Amino acid sequence: MLSIVEPPVFSAAWENQRDSDIAGRDPLGADVIMANLPAANERGCVDWLMTEARRLADHCSVSNAMDARAALRDLGFLVASAVKHAPGLDISPFEPVLQMLGRLADEVPRDSVYSYATRNPNGARRRSFTGTAEEELFISSVAEATVSLNVAVESLNEVLHDREDGEKQEKRLVEALQVSRSSVDVLRANLLEVKRRVSPELFSSQLRPYFPDLTIGGETYAAPGGAQMPLLVMDAMLFADPAQEPDAAAWHQSYLDENLRYLPPAHRAVCTAARALSESPATGRTLTELARTGATRDQFSGLLKDVLRFRHPHRQLARDNMRIRPDGSLGSGGYTDAALDRIIDLNKDALRSVEGGR
Numbered sequence: 300m301l302s303i304v305e306p307p308v309f310s311a312a313w314e315n316q317r318d319s320d321i322a323g324r325d326p327l328g329a330d331v332i333m334a335n336l337p338a339a340n341e342r343g344c345v346d347w348l349m350t351e352a353r354r355l356a357d358h359c360s361v362s363n364a365m366d367a368r369a370a371l372r373d374l375g376f377l378v379a380s381a382v383k384h385a386p387g388l389d390i391s392p393f394e395p396v397l398q399m400l401g402r403l404a405d406e407v408p409r410d411s412v413y414s415y416a417t418r419n420p421n422g423a424r425r426r427s428f429t430g431t432a433e434e435e436l437f438i439s440s441v442a443e444a445t446v447s448l449n450v451a452v453e454s455l456n457e458v459l460h461d462r463e464d465g466e467k468q469e470k471r472l473v474e475a476l477q478v479s480r481s482s483v484d485v486l487r488a489n490l491l492e493v494k495r496r497v498s499p500e501l502f503s504s505q506l507r508p509y510f511p512d513l514t515i516g517g518e519t520y521a522a523p524g525g526a527q528m529p530l531l532v533m534d535a536m537l538f539a540d541p542a543q544e545p546d547a548a549a550w551h552q553s554y555l556d557e558n559l560r561y562l563p564p565a566h567r568a569v570c571t572a573a574r575a576l577s578e579s580p581a582t583g584r585t586l587t588e589l590a591r592t593g594a595t596r597d598q599f600s601g602l603l604k605d606v607l608r609f610r611h612p613h614r615q616l617a618r619d620n621m622r623i624r625p626d627g628s629l630g631s632g633g634y635t636d637a638a639l640d641r642i643i644d645l646n647k648d649a650l651r652s653v654e655g656g657r
């Protein structure tokens with residue numbers, strides 16, 4: 300049974316339960332509309348999308364964070380669909396309600412990877428742009444991986460804030476790294492399944508267009524995307540290394556800065572605390588410093604290798620998609636596949652550092 304008081308440190312059970320609670324909510328009374336969304340998208344019916352979105356927005360009387368997150372999900376599906384069919388569409392009528400919901404949610408004023416995946420109800424209430432089996436696989440793969448990565452975030456974060464020293468801490472670190480490796484296995488397996496079953500042609504032509512940038516209140520917000528998944532938080536912990544090359548550290552810092560705002564508040568807090576560790580040694584030791592010897596080092600390098608086992612086929616998938624798109628095309632997060640090269644380099648640098656290469 301989950302406590303009703305928010306835990307003081309990141310709890311995967313809490314975050315996952317909250318997201319499934321949000322999935323269960325329909326604060327705008329949008330269930331029927333959302334069931335008709337794939338058919339409206341098939342027809343490219345912008346009038347229907349705008350009329351329904353305006354009706355929901357006009358009657359929005361949401362007053363708490365959980366309902367606000369569910370409302371951002373549903374308005375996000377409708378507004379992104381309309382913009383897909385009519386690029387450059389004026390969405391300013393929705394700005395006040397989206398901004399109000401963003402403030403209540405303490406998150407960005409639009410949909411995110413969380414609303415698309417872990418806060419998206421299963422079964423008849425599923426929100427989907429296309430209603431296809433391929434999109435269903437994509438949503439459920441990302442959702443399952445996110446739930447699992449939250450467990451890794453919790454266990455690594457716990458060790459970083461562990462007050463124990465010596466053998467006890469080492470034992471806990473080994474356990475946390477093993478738990479994290481199982482989480483990354485889920486991410487890797489799910490990615491491979493999507494790679495097998497969703498062709499680049501289908502993904503790039505039928506799904507990616509439903510993930511446009513949106514400008515709200517003069518700020519441009521990226522669509523839901525992988526860069527918003529909890530792997531970003533893990534990277535903040537895994538790559539924090541006082542000996543990191545300044546150029547690499549600066550690139551990573553700006554990548555984190557750009558993407559952190561799309562994460563839920565508890566994920567953002569873990570990231571911020573992890574970064575403080577590498578910037579100010581007085582606040583504690585980084586994972587790289589803690590895992591220098593024996594079983595801790597083996598497990599840490601094992602985890603970094605496991606993450607690469609996700610990243611290499613994922614980059615190949617991204618490249619296969621980019622190859623059939625116009626030159627300079629971006630992922631939904633606003634990056635080319637060169638960003639994936641940079642992250643892989645950071646991952647390899649961290650591995651070298653753990654294995655004593657610098």
Ligand code: HEM
Nearest residue numbers: 444490493502524525526528530617620630631632633634
């Ligand atoms: C199906 C086709 C896919 C394509 C074309 C694709 C492409 C991309 C691109 C271009 C990025 C860079 C950031 C951006 O601009 O969005 C990215 C990031 C990311 N994607 Fe995907 N992706 C796909 C599927 C998936 C799946 C199924 C998962 C997870 C199960 C996933 C997880 C991630 C993660 C975690 C990142 C952050 C970068 C990293 O940590 O390595 N992606 N993706």
